[in-house]
Amino acid sequence: GQNIDQPTEMTATEGAIVQINCTYQTSGFNGLFWYQQHAGEAPTFLSYNVLDGLEEKGRFSSFLSRSKGYSYLLLKELQMKDSASYLCAVWSGGYNKLIFGAGTRLAVHP
Amino acid sequence: DAMVIQNPRYQVTQFGKPVTLSCSQTLNHNVMYWYQQKSSQAPKLLFHYYDKDFNNEADTPDNFQSRRPNTSFCFLDIRSPGLGDAAMYLCATSSRGLSPYEQYFGPGTRLTVT
Numbered sequence: 001g002q003n004i005d006q007p008t009e010m011t012a013t014e015g016a017i018v019q020i021n022c023t024y025q026t027s028g029f030n031g032l033f034w035y036q037q038h039a040g041e042a043p044t045f046l047s048y049n050v051l052d053g054l055e056e057k058g059r060f061s062s063f064l065s066r067s068k069g070y071s072y073l074l075l076k077e078l079q080m081k082d083s084a085s086y087l088c089a090v091w092s093g094g095y096n097k098l099i100f101g102a103g104t105r106l107a108v109h110p
Numbered sequence: 111d112a113m114v115i116q117n118p119r120y121q122v123t124q125f126g127k128p129v130t131l132s133c134s135q136t137l138n139h140n141v142m143y144w145y146q147q148k149s150s151q152a153p154k155l156l157f158h159y160y161d162k163d164f165n166n167e168a169d170t171p172d173n174f175q176s177r178r179p180n181t182s183f184c185f186l187d188i189r190s191p192g193l194g195d196a197a198m199y200l201c202a203t204s205s206r207g208l209s210p211y212e213q214y215f216g217p218g219t220r221l222t223v224t
Binding site for chain 1: 114151152153154155157165167174198200212213215216217218220
């Protein structure tokens with residue numbers, strides 16, 4: 001089967017750090033993506049991990065552990081504009097498509 | 111600077127009245143995808159084109175059809191929209207369909223069925 005789990009909602013304070021977790025089960029794992037989606041807008045690409053470890057890109061970092069079926073997205077120095085949904089998505093080689101989680105809605109408050 | 115364009119951004123149609131959503135891209139990508147996304151849910155893949163090859167998801171209703179007349183354009187046709195088809199429809203492209211490469215999304219078309 002295929003399954004992607006991430007928390008439904010999170011809140012955090014401006015300037016703080018937040019970690020959004022994602023666990024997955026899929027056939028033929030071939031990479032994990034994180035997308036940001038503001039309300040009513042299209043998802044935009046944040047990161048891609050295919051090997052274990054941490055990928056850092058500015059204020060955003062993404063971690064992958066393939067053996068644990070686990071990833072997280074780390075957002076530092078939070079800004080109000082970071083309030084959005086964050087979608088974890090896995091490329092399933094078995095199904096040859098990108099499988100999305102339902103997203104984590106992050107609210108950043110002053 | 112727009113890369114994946116969807117028209118219209120908002121579409122209202124009546125129950126049972128056919129509707130067509132359009133997507134165009136300036137990236138010259140060979141793969142184009144159509145997703146349906148309902149509120150607070152994951153985007154759900156409906157079908158995709160790898161060049162001219164059409165790939166339908168097993169659970170995509172027959173009510174949904176697609177056309178890709180050339181590399182740049184792709185259309186989603188809903189033959190008889192029901193109330194349950196109200197959703198955001200996202201078009202996406204990628205450069206190599208059978209590899210896990212980044213997908214570029216359009217802004218989406220929000221469909222309302224009355």
